[in-house]
Amino acid sequence: MSDNEIRSYDVVVIGAGPVGENVADRTRAAGLSTVIVESELVGGECSYWACEPSKALLRPALLYREATGFPGVGSVVTGPLDAAAVLRHRDRMVSDWKDDSQVEWLESVKVDLVRGHGRLDGPRRVSVRTPEGDTVLLAARHAVVVCTGTSAALPPLPGLDAVRPWTSREATSAHAVPGRLAILGAGVVATEMATAWQALGAQVTLVARASRLLGRVEDFAADLVAERLLAAGVQLHFNTTITAAERGADDAVHLTLADGSRLVADELLLATGRAPRTADLGLESVGLTPGGWLPTDDSYTVTDVDGDWLYAVGDVNHRALLTHQGKYQARIAGAVIAARAQGESLDTGRWGRHTGTADAEAVPQVVFTDPEIAAVGLTTADAAEAGRAVDVVDYDIGAVAGAAQYEPEYRGRARVLIDPERRVILGATFAGPGVAELVHSATIAITGEVPVDRLWHAVPSFPTISEVWLRLLEAYRDR
Structure with a gap:
């Protein structure tokens, strides 16, 4: 590919995670030529740094706890978890962070792949800077679909870069068990990683600004998780936060809490929320503000852009930040794009049922804690x-x-x-x-x-x- 090469497709998808893959699959199945742009690994966050590796770490922890308490089984389970074997299992589950099989799947459904960083370049255009430094220009006849997801939102701690904190990515991809792990946060990432790493041998301390864990679930459920974590040896500090963090000459992380107490850990995991990956997406070229969420209607069409050509699907639209909900949205968005391309109304006839409701009314979620x-x-x-x-x-x-x-x-x-x-x-x-x-x-x-x-x-x-x-x-x- 050379600089300024222009390639035209019916649909251009930015982001090849599960959401982008599902959109591309649906539009291609409808007969629309489709290209997908990915700057990292095909399969995205869920496959390599979130859903798959986190569950690969958690299942052995939960199975071990169940087995040790079961008559006739617990007595023959000796010693702690084999952390090295668990980490090898995690590596297999993420294909050692190689996306060959995902790329093969794209080829099998005849979706083209352009590797590189994609940015909007005006209406129906996407500019891709490839790893080789070339620029590829993609033109969409019908739709551009943004499926860039989210990244970790970091708190405003001074000197954070020098601390080298973990985010969810490091927490699910680490190759060694830290002796002491401090976690800032009380949500799903914080509690699941506390469960996993404590079981693998780390001494975990969780610091929460909130007064309880998992603020969006029923109190009784959060209380059961807190009880189990405490029984496993996790230290819980509620109603406080980290005010200062420094990685010392000993390479340990020295933390000061709002109540004046101090902690020392080998690693610090910041699990304080998610932010949309839209800061460097070229939103300004279509009249949108970089760095924000992309609001949509129930067809996942971006509401602040005229012409019904720009879609935002998955976490980036902030409707329901869950992989299965993003895939649900992708199926609907793909059908909507196909209907519009074929000149069919979304209000009547074959495609009338394709509007999103399940990401607002009945959103299922599982937290894989103990x-x-x-x-x-x-x-x-x-x-x-x-x-x-x-x-x-x-x-x-x-x-x-x-x-x-x-x-x-x-x-x-x-x-x-x-x-x-x-x-x-x-x-x-x-x-x-x-x-x-x-x-x-x-x-x-x-x-x-x-x-x-x-x-x-x-x-x-x-x-x-x-x-x-x-x-x-x-x-x-x-x-």
């Missing part, structure tokens, strides 16, 4: 903030027969929120070992607006944890 938390829809705090009347039904999952088969001393809890007038479920939260597989049934119940009277006829298998559904309905009936 214990797991699986939730979808409203929490009690959400309902109170919205002024919605709900009936709250709780049940001890450990009282379900199937729970004892899963773990003899099972501790967990389930909660559903029910609309008292319509008698449909508005939200569900499960906390306990193995509850991740319960969330899809709750998602279907909420999305389908299935009346609780009808749910009586969805019979859970015995003896499984899913029997908690029956117990929740019985508890609601007997109120």
Whole structure:
């Protein structure tokens, strides 16, 4: 490729993570020529630095804890986790940070790939600076789709560069277990990485500005996670923050907290939120402000750009920062782009159903801590903030027969929120070992607006944890 080469496609996608890949797959399947631009690895954040490697670190930790407490198993499990073997397993799960198989998949669906940093260069144009230093200009006949996701948002600590802190990327890709790990944050990244690295042998200290962990989940679920972390040896400091950090001559990180106390760690993980990757995207060339989120309508068309040609899909639009939700959006956006390219209306006919709703009403999420938390829809705090009347039904999952088969001393809890007038479920939260597989049934119940009277006829298998559904309905009936 040479400087100023211009190549025309129906669709240009910026970002080859799971979201960009799904958009490209849908538009290509609809017969639209499609090119995808990627500055790093095809497969994106989820495949190499987030979902896949984090779960590869967490599953051995959770399995080890379950096994050591099970009769007939715990007695033969000797010694700590083999950290080196776990890290090798993590490396295999991320293909040693090589994207050959992902590139092969793009080739198989006939999506072109241009490696390099892509920037908007006016309406329907993208300029790509390749690793070789060339510039490739891409022109889109129908759509440009931004799928650049997010990066770690760092707090304003003085001298941060010299501290060399971990972000989520370093936390999931480190090749050695730190002796002491300090974590600033109380959200999903902070709690999952505290769970994983403590199990692998690090002494973990978590510092949270908040008064509790996981501020967006039900209190009881967050309390169970905090209890487990404390039992595992994690130190928790709430209602404070780090005011100063310095990497000393000993290469350790010396931290000062807002209450004046001091900590020393070998590594510092900053898990303080996410920011959109739009600062160097050329947004100014189409009248947008660099560095901000990209608001969209329910077709994932950017609302502040005329002409229905610019789309923002996945985390970058700030609707629901979850991989599975981004892939959901990608499927819809791909269908919308195809419909518009074929001159079809989005309001009637074949494509009328393709507007996003699931990223606003029934968003499922699993936090892979110990214990797991699986939730979808409203929490009690959400309902109170919205002024919605709900009936709250709780049940001890450990009282379900199937729970004892899963773990003899099972501790967990389930909660559903029910609309008292319509008698449909508005939200569900499960906390306990193995509850991740319960969330899809709750998602279907909420999305389908299935009346609780009808749910009586969805019979859970015995003896499984899913029997908690029956117990929740019985508890609601007997109120």
